[in-house]
Amino acid sequence: MPLALYAKETPKLSAVNVFFRLLTLSVDAVMFSPVVTLNQVDKVYPNGTVALQGVDLEVLQGEFVSLVGPSGCGKSTVLKLIAGLGQASEGEIYWQMTDAERQLAFVFQDAALMPWASVIDNVHLPLKLKGRSLSAARADIYQALHLVDLQGVEKRYPRQLSGGMKMRVSIARALVTQPNVLLMDEPFGALDEMTRSKLNSDLVNLWQQYHWTVIFVTHNIYEAVYLSNRVVVMAAHPGRVVAEITIEAPYPRDDAFRTSHRFSDYCREIFAQLSLAETTAIA
Numbered sequence: 363m364p365l366a367l368y369a370k371e372t373p374k375l376s377a378v379n380v381f382f383r384l385l386t387l388s389v390d391a392v393m394f395s396p397v398v399t400l401n402q403v404d405k406v407y408p409n410g411t412v413a414l415q416g417v418d419l420e421v422l423q424g425e426f427v428s429l430v431g432p433s434g435c436g437k438s439t440v441l442k443l444i445a446g447l448g449q450a451s452e453g454e455i456y457w458q459m460t461d462a463e464r465q466l467a468f469v470f471q472d473a474a475l476m477p478w479a480s481v482i483d484n485v486h487l488p489l490k491l492k493g494r495s496l497s498a499a500r501a502d503i504y505q506a507l508h509l510v511d512l513q514g515v516e517k518r519y520p521r522q523l524s525g526g527m528k529m530r531v532s533i534a535r536a537l538v539t540q541p542n543v544l545l546m547d548e549p550f551g552a553l554d555e556m557t558r559s560k561l562n563s564d565l566v567n568l569w570q571q572y573h574w575t576v577i578f579v580t581h582n583i584y585e586a587v588y589l590s591n592r593v594v595v596m597a598a599h600p601g602r603v604v605a606e607i608t609i610e611a612p613y614p615r616d617d618a619f620r621t622s623h624r625f626s627d628y629c630r631e632i633f634a635q636l637s638l639a640e641t642t643a644i645a
């Protein structure tokens with residue numbers, strides 16, 4: 363909250379009030395400080411494809427930001443560059459966190475589970491790679507499965523799970539590392555509408571509880587509006603950011619929000635930005 367507003371609301375400050383306000387201000391300062399900034403980022407793949415051109419993007423601590431745009435506009439490329447899976451051809455990506463503070467987790471569109479391994483072994487994988495034995499990691503694995511509401515399936519194999527359950531395992535595998543930045547590339551793209559909607563609600567509840575910074579890629583404008591603080595609209599040829607829309611609606615967001623005028627206004631605005639971008643493609 364801006365300082366001016368505090369002053370207007372409460373002109374007389376007791377010592378306790380001052381302390382409380384300073385505390386609140388510092389929390390706000392943390393919440394609104396940038397986590398990662400992309401500054402004029404280009405990405406040209408070795409075959410000459412210009413995937414991104416001049417992308418500017420700033421993601422704030424604790425923010426839920428979605429990237430939407432047509433196939434091929436570079437959404438996954440942005441996410442991969444942020445994850446350090448590849449380098450920008452031009453421009454800069456800088457983190458305000460140190461390497462030690464930054465705990466990144468990546469959730470892919472495909473659940474990408476190991477078919478020969480049980481649920482518990484799949485979720486154990488990132489900890490195993492860090493050298494933690496199953497017995498040492500067991501409590502954390504159960505907690506991650508509990509967070510995504512998956513209990514009693516620990517010994518099952520991926521083939522014995524529904525699509526929604528596989529995705530929950532994939533998210534548990536990301537959460538078991540206790541990330542503070544969650545990168546999600548169309549995680550619910552392959553799911554039916556009901557399952558997607560349930561997972562959206564669960565994800566947003568977890569995000570509120572754990573204060574992760576989430577960068578979420580989706581084709582689905584409704585999903586982006588439902589989940590996000592901010593929707594970044596991208597266009598193709600070349601991949602670029604064409605608009606950023608702040609979704610001013612309180613959390614928790616529920617079915618009433620999904621059916622509200624405000625919700626459909628935001629969706630309409632994003633559709634309009636996407637159509638505008640298509641008609642003004644550069645190349």
Ligand SMILES: Nc1ncnc2c1ncn2[C@@H]1O[C@H](COP(=O)(O)OP(=O)(O)OP(=O)(O)O)[C@@H](O)[C@H]1O
Pocket residue numbers: 407408409411412413431432433434435436437438439440601
């Ligand atoms: N490794 C690569 N080598 C060459 N070109 C690539 C590579 N990866 C992506 N591209 C190209 O870069 C552009 C952006 O791809 P990207 O996968 O980032 O798009 P996207 O917005 O995630 O698309 P989708 O919605 O279909 O997943 C596309 O033209 C794609 O063909």
Ligand SMILES: [Mg+2]
Pocket residue numbers: 437438439547
């Ligand atoms: Mg993609």
